[in-house]
Amino acid sequence: QVQLVESGGALVQPGGSLRLSCAASGFLFRHCYMRWVRQAPGKGLEWVSMINPTGTTTTYANSVKGRFTISRDNAKNTLYLQMNSLKSEDTAVNNCARNATEAPRGQGTQVVISS
DSSP: OOEEEEEOOOEEOTTOOEEEEEEEESSOGGGSOEEEEEEOTTSOEEEEEEEOTTSOOEEEOTTTTTTEEEEEETTTTEEEEEEOSOOGGGOEEEEEEETTTOOOOSOOEEEEEOO
């Protein structure tokens, strides 16, 4: 069955960096567009970034553009999100998901930005 397991979340200070990972299994990862989404406390789901199957095309929400980098390793069936220059408003539970519309399947990984 399809599984997406996120990891890498932590408590970091403003200005810090984190790298999130999403381990995929149960489907042909290398054929899928993948995206990161997040949900801040008390808010709805926000799209963060998307990457095409070969990793050659990426898109970002304006709120993270220039600070976050999405990437993938198809040999390892893993999706990544490098998060730099973190701000308090980046505090959220982050999930990976398949394609543009499929709902997240995993429990997500929590990122807390606080001094």
